[in-house]
Amino acid sequence: MKTNNNENLREAARLFEKDFADSYPNELDLRGKTTYSKKHTKRMERMFKRHDSIFYMLTSTTKRSVVTLVMTLLIFSNTLILTNAEARAAIWDFILVTFEEYSDLTFKSTDESPDYLEAMYFPSYIPNGYDVYAENFEDVSLAFVAEFVNENTGEHISFAQTVLTESAWVVDTEDTDNEYLSINGDDGLLIHKAEHDSYSLHWSNGLYQFVLMGNDRDTVLKMAESVSLYDGSLDIKPLDLNSVGSANISYDYNDDGTVTLTVGLTGEFSITLEAILPFKKGDEISITLGKGSGDVGIGLHQAFEPVSSNHIILNENEETIVILTIPEDGEYGIYLENLQTDDISFVVTLDKKFTTLE
Amino acid sequence: MLMLYLNLCETDSDKQKMEQLYNRYNGLIYSIAFGMLSNKQDAEDAMHETFLRILGHLEKLSINDSHKTKAYIVIACENICRDVLRKRKKIDVVSLDEWDRGIHSPIDTEDEIIETSSVSEMHSAIHSLAPIHKEIIILKYAKDLSDKEIATFLKISASAARKRLERARKALASKLSSDEVI
Numbered sequence: 001m002k003t004n005n006n007e008n009l010r011e012a013a014r015l016f017e018k019d020f021a022d023s024y025p026n027e028l029d030l031r032g033k034t035t036y037s038k039k040h041t042k043r044m045e046r047m048f049k050r051h052d053s054i055f056y057m058l059t060s061t062t063k064r065s066v067v068t069l070v071m072t073l074l075i076f077s078n079t080l081i082l083t084n085a086e087a088r089a090a091i092w093d094f095i096l097v098t099f100e101e102y103s104d105l106t107f108k109s110t111d112e113s114p115d116y117l118e119a120m121y122f123p124s125y126i127p128n129g130y131d132v133y134a135e136n137f138e139d140v141s142l143a144f145v146a147e148f149v150n151e152n153t154g155e156h157i158s159f160a161q162t163v164l165t166e167s168a169w170v171v172d173t174e175d176t177d178n179e180y181l182s183i184n185g186d187d188g189l190l191i192h193k194a195e196h197d198s199y200s201l202h203w204s205n206g207l208y209q210f211v212l213m214g215n216d217r218d219t220v221l222k223m224a225e226s227v228s229l230y231d232g233s234l235d236i237k238p239l240d241l242n243s244v245g246s247a248n249i250s251y252d253y254n255d256d257g258t259v260t261l262t263v264g265l266t267g268e269f270s271i272t273l274e275a276i277l278p279f280k281k282g283d284e285i286s287i288t289l290g291k292g293s294g295d296v297g298i299g300l301h302q303a304f305e306p307v308s309s310n311h312i313i314l315n316e317n318e319e320t321i322v323i324l325t326i327p328e329d330g331e332y333g334i335y336l337e338n339l340q341t342d343d344i345s346f347v348v349t350l351d352k353k354f355t356t357l358e
Numbered sequence: 359m360l361m362l363y364l365n366l367c368e369t370d371s372d373k374q375k376m377e378q379l380y381n382r383y384n385g386l387i388y389s390i391a392f393g394m395l396s397n398k399q400d401a402e403d404a405m406h407e408t409f410l411r412i413l414g415h416l417e418k419l420s421i422n423d424s425h426k427t428k429a430y431i432v433i434a435c436e437n438i439c440r441d442v443l444r445k446r447k448k449i450d451v452v453s454l455d456e457w458d459r460g461i462h463s464p465i466d467t468e469d470e471i472i473e474t475s476s477v478s479e480m481h482s483a484i485h486s487l488a489p490i491h492k493e494i495i496i497l498k499y500a501k502d503l504s505d506k507e508i509a510t511f512l513k514i515s516a517s518a519a520r521k522r523l524e525r526a527r528k529a530l531a532s533k534l535s536s537d538e539v540i
Contacts, residue, residue: 006499009472009530012480013499019485020496021425024432030385040402044380044409115410 043115105171105189107204109164114207117144121161121208122234125226127219130157133239137230147239148214157214157223164209171200183224192217283326287334288319297337300324306335378421380409383428387435394439404442408435415511418501430501433493437512440490468531475534483533491526498523 036044120137126148134146148157171191179190188203199220201212210227214220279285287298292314299309307327312320326332387408391401411434412419419427472480484495497503497511509519 006472008475008477009480009495010499010502011477012484013495015477015481016484016492017429017496017500018425020492021428021432024386024428025389027383027386027428030389031382033385034388036388036402037398040406043406 105202107164107202107209110206112207113164116163117161117208120144120230121205121210121227122146122230123159123212123223123226124228124231124233125223126234127157127223129153130155132234132236134236135239145239146236155215157212157219159213159223159227160211161208162211164204164207171202181221183221183227188224190217190221279326279330279332281326281329285324285326285334287322287324289314289322290319291316295339297335297339298322298324299335300326301333301335302330307332309335311339375416375419375421376409376413379412379419379427379431382421383431386428387431390432390435391439394436395442400442404435404438407438411438411511411513426501429496433496434511436489436493441513468528471531471534472527479534480530483530486533487526487529490522491529494519494522494526495530 117137122134126132127150129150129152130148131151132146132148135144137144143160143162146159148159149155173191175193175195177192177194179192181188181190183201183203184205186203186205188201191200191202192198193200197215199214199217201220201224203210203224210224212220212224214223289296289298289312293316294314296312296314297309298312300307308324310322310324312322314320324334384405387405388401391404391408392398395401395404408431412431415430419430421427475483484492487495494508497508503511505516505519505523508523509516512519514522
């Protein structure tokens, strides 16, 4: 008898799936029977310790430390971005997808690209007068950050080494001059934003990707050219991220399609959850702020610019619900700002259905 | 001031699930990988890759659905090992085209044959398919994955996934129309 929609095949496949699984030894009988190498054991420990994606946060040079945060886990959203790209360029060892006000920058990984940082790279050239601050280098990390500070002039230079991922950096390319160049034979992109007189240099050596940000072109390039395996010779002070503000975020995808973010912000610090999903005009995003105390700014953000904002005073006894209405079709970030000097933490539940994640 | 900072996000429930899966299945995965690759280092690499692969599909895995989860993990592992073998070129991995040559069936209407066959006939026929065809039948019809999801899981293009599925259905129809089954 003829059936519709392959129903018999589905049923047969389900029966076969069990046969297939049963044709292999019982996994419980094989537990603990093998001694793995140290390398493998360490690698798996890393995976369990930190298996998620990187949040990339790049500050702008506005008065407050406005941070753009990219949820790089959402590779699907990158796909959506590509379809909306106004211009697309596959150039050298990276892909730059350019929008009106920003670009997505993705470096190509290779078979040799480690899943985690295995070796620390660092500039051997440090300009005179700069102190060196850096996180502790951990080989279970996906990223390593350093900061060079000239206390006399107040100038900062930032450096990061990260693993190569499929996810994109969101870089500010509104009114910028972009220069394609070579760093020790590797392809790089130097972005100059005249408005802030800042230079952002991105490149990869095939193993890792690197970023250097500073205000002097020659210094940035000279430091980049000097980046090599760290020899331990520098006086590196611990980098206190809280001194400039920081954000900690964890998230859970709920069974009902909502996403719950637990956000902690240090004083007077703000973040933008960028490029989560494209929205349609008139879409409403309901954001539930958990019980708590303090002042929070919340609104929509698009391509580094706030589109709407709300000043919310958290309620200690009940949740606060904020409805954000999308003004025009497009991709939006959700902007969260700590408006007080004390640290703050709260839970955000987004009830936009994240269908592309299913 | 320019400042750059990177952070990591973690989902406790996912981490817990990954560890549970690893604790339960590591011996089996290693056993399969070592059996196919005959090399401890390569087997460990394949096991690591297998768990990296299933990281992106954790929501489809459950500790309690043992045979479904087991099938998923085994398919991932075997595909990864086959890729290693292809790279090594030390064994003759039968290509899809060669499998097709063995089909030889002038079937133009495999849809009709499949739709008119009974569950038990198809159950038997699936048993006699090539491993890659068995696997894609499981992914498509037992697990109801979309072509895109299959492509992501097997690290092949969506068009390759569709082609492989088409070949699997042709092979299945061929078995069903022959005397080998029933």
